[in-house]
Amino acid sequence: MLASARRVAALALLASVVLLGAPACGQRADTGMPSQAASDTDPGAIAFAVMTQFSRTVGPRPADSWGEIRAREFVFHAFQQYGYEPVLQEFIAEEAGKTLHSGNVIVLKPGESGETLVVGAHLDGVKGSAGALDNASGIGALIETAARLADMTTPYTVAFVAFGAEEPGLLGSQHYLEAMSGVERRAIRGMVNLDGVAGGEVLYAYGEEGKGSWLLGDLLTIADRLGIELATDTVLQVTPPVSRGVGYEVAGDHIPFAGRGIPVAGFVAAKADLMAARESFYPMNTRADTMATLRKEYPGQARRQLRDVVRVLEVALTSKLAKQ
Numbered sequence: 001m002l003a004s005a006r007r008v009a010a011l012a013l014l015a016s017v018v019l020l021g022a023p024a025c026g027q028r029a030d031t032g033m034p035s036q037a038a039s040d041t042d043p044g045a046i047a048f049a050v051m052t053q054f055s056r057t058v059g060p061r062p063a064d065s066w067g068e069i070r071a072r073e074f075v076f077h078a079f080q081q082y083g084y085e086p087v088l089q090e091f092i093a094e095e096a097g098k099t100l101h102s103g104n105v106i107v108l109k110p111g112e113s114g115e116t117l118v119v120g121a122h123l124d125g126v127k128g129s130a131g132a133l134d135n136a137s138g139i140g141a142l143i144e145t146a147a148r149l150a151d152m153t154t155p156y157t158v159a160f161v162a163f164g165a166e167e168p169g170l171l172g173s174q175h176y177l178e179a180m181s182g183v184e185r186r187a188i189r190g191m192v193n194l195d196g197v198a199g200g201e202v203l204y205a206y207g208e209e210g211k212g213s214w215l216l217g218d219l220l221t222i223a224d225r226l227g228i229e230l231a232t233d234t235v236l237q238v239t240p241p242v243s244r245g246v247g248y249e250v251a252g253d254h255i256p257f258a259g260r261g262i263p264v265a266g267f268v269a270a271k272a273d274l275m276a277a278r279e280s281f282y283p284m285n286t287r288a289d290t291m292a293t294l295r296k297e298y299p300g301q302a303r304r305q306l307r308d309v310v311r312v313l314e315v316a317l318t319s320k321l322a323k324q
Contacts, residue, residue: 053074064100086105091179109149192316215265
């Protein structure tokens with residue numbers, strides 16, 4: 001009974017993000033005590049509600065479109081609901097001979113030190129796709145994790161970033177790093193990417209080979225301690241020197257960080273067989289990427305995988321990490 005009431009409260013709170021309307025960026029929404037509401041819900045419940053609403057109400061959101069603008073507004077006001085003061089970082093970039101206007105939504109959770117951990121998820125998608133797996137799932141995990149940490153003490157400053165224009169070429173994450181000073185970049189101790197994290201057959205964790213492998217190692221250790229099964233596969237590993245690829249066709253926003261020598265890790269939900277190229281990540285980047293498809297393919301997996309990702313992240317971001 002209590003669990004059901006908590007789920008209803010979480011859904012009602014998320015619905016208010018949409019129903020409150022769209023105050024101008026920089027104008028704070030009336031949040032009440034959203035972080036307390038987040039801590040009272042079961043892990044993954046808010047993330048699943050966000051994933052559902054984001055994919056259904058925002059819909060297709062290719063870079064430099066009205067859909068992507070709606071996505072930024074959704075994320076901006078969701079962060080406000082949980083007591084944060086988000087910043088919209090707009091940018092113009094060139095890719096494949098086209099000029100694109102996009103933006104990142106950024107919130108900072110001050111920690112006990114100036115060392116920063118970046119947790120990112122891209123908010124755009126491909127044309128014609130609701131993008132439930134890719135990447136409403138990542139946005140859901142990002143927002144719930146931020147909500148749960150709002151009133152917690154963290155050993156590091158945490159930057160929660162919803163990146164724009166990932167699909168055309170990782171443009172938002174590249175701009176995020178390029179806009180920083182050298183001091184700010186050197187303060188980044190690691191980056192965790194949330195891209196397609198819920199709705200597949202198996203939940204994977206991936207990371208960097210070499211000296212940055214400690215970040216993946218910490219995530220796997222935490223998962224093991226929590227009794228959460230995370231798969232790994234060499235297909236997903238980031239092998240220095242890094243340019244754009246990660247061993248599978250669709251690169252992610254962790255790549256610009258890895259290219260600058262910043263340790264990276266991430267989560268992705270995919271099929272047990274990763275050797276089938278794009279089919280391994282179905283329905284990613286297709287019109288079939290809807291909540292209905294995910295329920296049909298793997299019933300209940302999206303909820304379970306969001307729960308697992310949120311639980312691991314909450315422990316990781318409130319703990320001292322290895323930092324080898």
